[in-house]
Amino acid sequence: MSWxxxxxxxxxxxxxxxxxxxxxxxxxxxxxxEYIAASRNLGFIIMYFLMGGAIFSAFAxxxxxxxxxxxxxxxxxxMGYCALGLVPWWLWGPRAERAGKKxxxxxxxxxxxxxxxxxxLSVIIAVVSVLAFIQYITLQMKGSAYVFEIASGxxxxxxxxxxxxxxxxxxxxxxxxxxxxxxxNVFQGAFMVIMAWILGLYFAYALYDGPGNMFRxxxxxxxxxxxxxxxxxxxxAAFFSALLVSVLGFxxxxxxxxxxxxxxxxxxxxxxxxxxxxFAIFLVPVLFIGxxxxxxxxxxxxxxxxxxxxxxxxxxxxxxxLVGLILAAALAAxxxxxxxxxxxxxxxxxxxxxxxxKKEKHNEKEATLWIRISVVGFGLVSYLVAIFGxxxxxxxxxxxxxxxxxxxxxxxxxxxxxxxxxxxxICGVLAGVGYNxxxxxxxxxxxxxxxxxxxxxxxxxxxxxxxxxxxxxxELTHVRKFVTLMDTKPLPAEPxxxxxxxxxxxxxxxx
Amino acid sequence: MLNEQEKEGxxxxxxxxxxxxxxxxxxxxxxxxxxxxxxIQACYWLFANSVEPIVIGMPFGMFFIxxxxxxxxxxxxxxxxxxxxxxxE
Numbered sequence: 001m002s003w004x005x006x007x008x009x010x011x012x013x014x015x016x017x018x019x020x021x022x023x024x025x026x027x028x029x030x031x032x033x034e035y036i037a038a039s040r041n042l043g044f045i046i047m048y049f050l051m052g053g054a055i056f057s058a059f060a061x062x063x064x065x066x067x068x069x070x071x072x073x074x075x076x077x078x079m080g081y082c083a084l085g086l087v088p089w090w091l092w093g094p095r096a097e098r099a100g101k102k103x104x105x106x107x108x109x110x111x112x113x114x115x116x117x118x119x120x121l122s123v124i125i126a127v128v129s130v131l132a133f134i135q136y137i138t139l140q141m142k143g144s145a146y147v148f149e150i151a152s153g154x155x156x157x158x159x160x161x162x163x164x165x166x167x168x169x170x171x172x173x174x175x176x177x178x179x180x181x182x183x184x185n186v187f188q189g190a191f192m193v194i195m196a197w198i199l200g201l202y203f204a205y206a207l208y209d210g211p212g213n214m215f216r217x218x219x220x221x222x223x224x225x226x227x228x229x230x231x232x233x234x235x236x237a238a239f240f241s242a243l244l245v246s247v248l249g250f251x252x253x254x255x256x257x258x259x260x261x262x263x264x265x266x267x268x269x270x271x272x273x274x275x276x277x278x279f280a281i282f283l284v285p286v287l288f289i290g291x292x293x294x295x296x297x298x299x300x301x302x303x304x305x306x307x308x309x310x311x312x313x314x315x316x317x318x319x320x321x322l323v324g325l326i327l328a329a330a331l332a333a334x335x336x337x338x339x340x341x342x343x344x345x346x347x348x349x350x351x352x353x354x355x356x357x358k359k360e361k362h363n364e365k366e367a368t369l370w371i372r373i374s375v376v377g378f379g380l381v382s383y384l385v386a387i388f389g390x391x392x393x394x395x396x397x398x399x400x401x402x403x404x405x406x407x408x409x410x411x412x413x414x415x416x417x418x419x420x421x422x423x424x425x426i427c428g429v430l431a432g433v434g435y436n437x438x439x440x441x442x443x444x445x446x447x448x449x450x451x452x453x454x455x456x457x458x459x460x461x462x463x464x465x466x467x468x469x470x471x472x473x474x475e476l477t478h479v480r481k482f483v484t485l486m487d488t489k490p491l492p493a494e495p496x497x498x499x500x501x502x503x504x505x506x507x508x509x510x511x
Numbered sequence: 512m513l514n515e516q517e518k519e520g521x522x523x524x525x526x527x528x529x530x531x532x533x534x535x536x537x538x539x540x541x542x543x544x545x546x547x548x549x550x551i552q553a554c555y556w557l558f559a560n561s562v563e564p565i566v567i568g569m570p571f572g573m574f575f576i577x578x579x580x581x582x583x584x585x586x587x588x589x590x591x592x593x594x595x596x597x598x599x600e
Contacts (some may be wrong), residue, residue, distance in 0.1 A: 073560075076576050080552040083580040087545055087587070204568070211568030219562040219570070226562045236556050243553040267595065274587040277580050284569070284577065306552045419521040476520045483524040 002320035003153045009324025010151055010331065014168050020187060021172025021180035028179065035371055036347045039259040047181045047263055047272045050126070052279045053185030053336030054256060055082055061192065061286060061333030062143045066305035067314075068290025072218075072225035074234035075287050077243045083280035084243075085250030086273050092251070093260045093269045094410045097413045098485045100261035108257040108407070109352035115414045115482050116422040117474065119356040124426065125407065126352035129254045132404045133345040134382050139388035140341070141165060143306070143334035150310035151327045162386050169339045170379045173346070174372050178262055181339045188332035193282045195329035200285020203292035203312060211288055214438055218294055231425065241451035248454060249405030253342030257411075273448035336451070342382075346375030371462040402440060403452030406432035409457070409464045418479035424468030432460025534597075546585050548583045552576055 018148040019369075021335075028034050042050065067075035096111060105111045109129070113122035141162040156164075172180045208214035226230045228239045245462030251257060293308045302311055313326045350370040355361065362370060407427050410431055413420035436456035438444045447455055473479075526535050551558070559575035566574040 073570075073572055076555070076573055079576050079580065080555075080575075083583055084549050084552065087549065090545075090590075185583070191522075213564045215562060215565055215568075223562075226572065227560050228556045228572075229560060236554075239556060240553045244549075247549055247553075267598070270591050270594065274584070274591045277584040277587070280580050281577065284573075287573075416525055417523050473521055480520060484528070486527045487529075496531045 002323075003151065003155065005320035006151045006324040006327065007156075009321055010148075013324075013328035013331065014164070017184050017188065017332075018168050018172055018443055021184040021339070022175045024179040024183040025176035028177075032351070032367045032371065033104070035368050036258070036343075036351070037100070038178045038182065040101060040261060042178075042182060042262045042268070043264055044268050044271045046186060047268055048275055049183045049186040049189035050262070050340070050377070051086065051256065051259060051272055051276065053189045054253075054340045055085065055279060055337075056088055056248075061196070061330050062146060062306045062309055063139070064283060064286050065290030065293070065309045066307070067104070067309040068287040069293050069302075070305035071229045071233040072291075072298065073232065074239065075290065076228075076238055077234075077246070079280045079283050079287070080243050081246035081250065083277040084247045086256075086276040088248065089251040089256075089260075090270070090273050092257075092411050092415055093273065094266045095482075096257065096260035096486045097214060097266055097269055099482065102485070106261055107252045107348055107351050108256065109348065112407075112410045112414060112425070113352070113356070113477070116410075116420075116425045117478070118422045118426065121410075121422070121426055121429070122352045122356045124429055124433055125410075126348050127256075128406070128429070129348050130345055130353075130378070130402050132253075133341050133378070134385055137338055137341045137345070137379075138386040139235050140334040140338035144331055144338070145386070146300050146307055146310055147327050147331045147334070149443055150307070150314050151324070153314075159387050162383055163322045165335060165338065166379050166383045168508075169335055169342055170376055173339050173375050179344050182262075184339060185336045188336040192329040192332045192336075195284045195326055196282055196289075199313075199326060200288035200292075203316075204288050206316075207292055207296065211291075214288075214292060216396040218291060221295065235449045237449040238451070239379050241449075241454045245402065245451045245453040245457075248408055248457070249402075252404050252407040252411065253306075254348055254404075254407075255340050257407075258344060258347070267387075316431075328388055342375055342379050345373050345378040346373075349374040349378060400450065402436040402456060403433045405453045405457055406436065406460050409461050413464065413468075414482050415485070416483060418476070419468055419473055420464060420479075421468045421471045421474055423471045424464045424466075427467045428460045428464030430458040431463040435459050537593070541586065544586055545583070548579055548586065552579050555579075 025035075028039075033039055055431060064078050067078065072149060094211060096105075096108075099105060099111055103111075103114060104116070108127040109122045112125060113119060144165030145158045145161035148156040148164060149158055172184060176183070204211040204214050209215060215226065228234045229236045234242075260269060263272070290308055293302075293312050297308070297311060297315070299305070302308060309330060310327060313323050318326070350367065350373075354374075355367070361367075409428055409432075410425055413425065433456065436442075436452045439446050439452035439455065444451060526538070530538075555572060555575055559572045561572065562570040564571055570579065
């Protein structure tokens with residue numbers, strides 16, 4: 001009956017997150033800029049956890065130990081990309097933040113569509129983003145489902161576990177918008193980081209008398225497990241290109257890129273980037289958990305490598321309440337990413353796909369309602385993919401990165417190269433995404449184990465430059481306004497948008 | 512064809528207009544420094560593809576990446592401090 005105590009802890013955690021997320025957006029104005037960008041008013045701590053929660057996902061928490069367990073040193077790449085992922089944002093984050101304030105953007109595609117004067121580009125970006133998001137969110141749902149499955153000893157089936165996570169996330173995203181996402185991420189981020197450190201070190205000390213001994217034993221049993229290169233689980237080229245595509249693509253993920261619009265100021269944005277590598281250090285104990293499992297369970301018994309973390313907790317005779325807390329932390333990792341993506345996907349679908357195709361524009365309330373409906377619909381589609389799809393966690397994410405990194409040339413040319421044209425941008429993105437998927441779908445062979453996204457990116461850049469130079473330049477004053485964003489002083493933070501208070505009649509002054 | 516003035520307007524623009532050359536050099540140095548940090552981590556197997564020595568409980572490869580994460584943090588911190596000072600001025 002210990003599983004009941006474990007599940008009670010998990011459900012208490014879920015209720016608290018639901019309450020926190022739903023309350024965060026209370027008494028706020030019902031507008032697009034409030035729902036998507038929190039009226040451009042989030043401070044440093046919230047931004048830090050908002051961005052951190054997005055990366056500290058099921059991929060890091062379940063996929064990371066899974067990689068450490070099954071692929072060894074290849075998992076070091078996760079630390080590298082977590083630390084480096086936000087560095088390129090130093091270049092476009094502040095520019096996007098200023099553009100957002102100046103031209104009232106709330107999504108990434110709005111910026112690119114305006115720069116290249118193309119509704120088609122907005123639709124293409126929305127489609128690429130939503131496709132990548134589905135893969136990404138599926139990953140989180142599978143992570144949540146694993147947690148419930150393990151916590152209940154198999155009594156909560158996979159479909160029901162994913163459904164519980166879907167419902168909880170959709171409810172607080174629907175009600176709270178980005179503020180709901182942000183506040184739950186503060187709680188979830190702090191919770192999972194503390195749990196990761198406690199457990200990573202505990203397993204290493206309890207099972208091996210310290211991490212040093214643990215790695216020595218692993219190296220003795222399997223000398224190539226802690227190395228990359230020929231004869232190991234990951235080639236050098238694959239490691240290099242996986243890290244590079246992750247670093248280049250990370251800040252291009254629309255749900256992260258559009259967070260530039262939520263920051264209170266440029267200063268807050270830069271503080272977030274500076275502190276971000278600390279999240280990678282939090283990953284060290286998470287990987288320890290995977291390494292600690294190598295000598296405890298065989299791959300045949302475990303099934304999928306992604307199950308190593310829940311398996312370890314469930315098979316170490318911990319108190320059921322402690323197991324509940326640990327699994328709640330794993331759930332926090334999955335949900336803190338799932339909510340950000342669900343929110344972003346709903347916003348992108350409504351703002352970048354539906355709005356440009358509509359003849360009559362929605363008013364603020366209608367547009368916000370459309371976003372909320374999209375949030376529910378997108379979550380449902382992802383849920384169905386999670387139930388009926390069947391790849392392992394990490395390979396799903398790597399496939400998605402290949403198409404998202406194709407937005408990088410758009411960001412670079414928007415802010416630094418006014419000569420880029422609409423035709424160049426569209427052809428470049430289509431070529432890059434198309435080439436990436438041709439490799440992913442194995443229609444054409446992969447060149448020298450280099451990530452499909454990097455190969456697509458090279459083609460994308462060549463096509464963008466060549467087609468832009470062959471076509472008529474866009475109007476100079478229009479394109480220059482995007483490269484001169486940093487020439488002026490930053491705009492002040494916008495006032496917080498709260499629900500309008502009904503005016504009370506003022507007593508007339510006596511004559 | 513574009514005339515010279517137009518070519519200038521459409522050229523690659525990295526810095527804000529009026530940025531002093533010393534600031535440009537400094538920004539470029541930081542940019543190159545961060546690129547090097549990224550490349551070193553991506554190519555860590557060239558320098559540290561070994562288990563021994565185990566440092567602070569981590570195999571050497573993992574420790575090497577952790578050290579470069581710390582270096583990256585310091586570089587970003589310095590860059591932020593300089594730019595924050597400039598913004599205040």
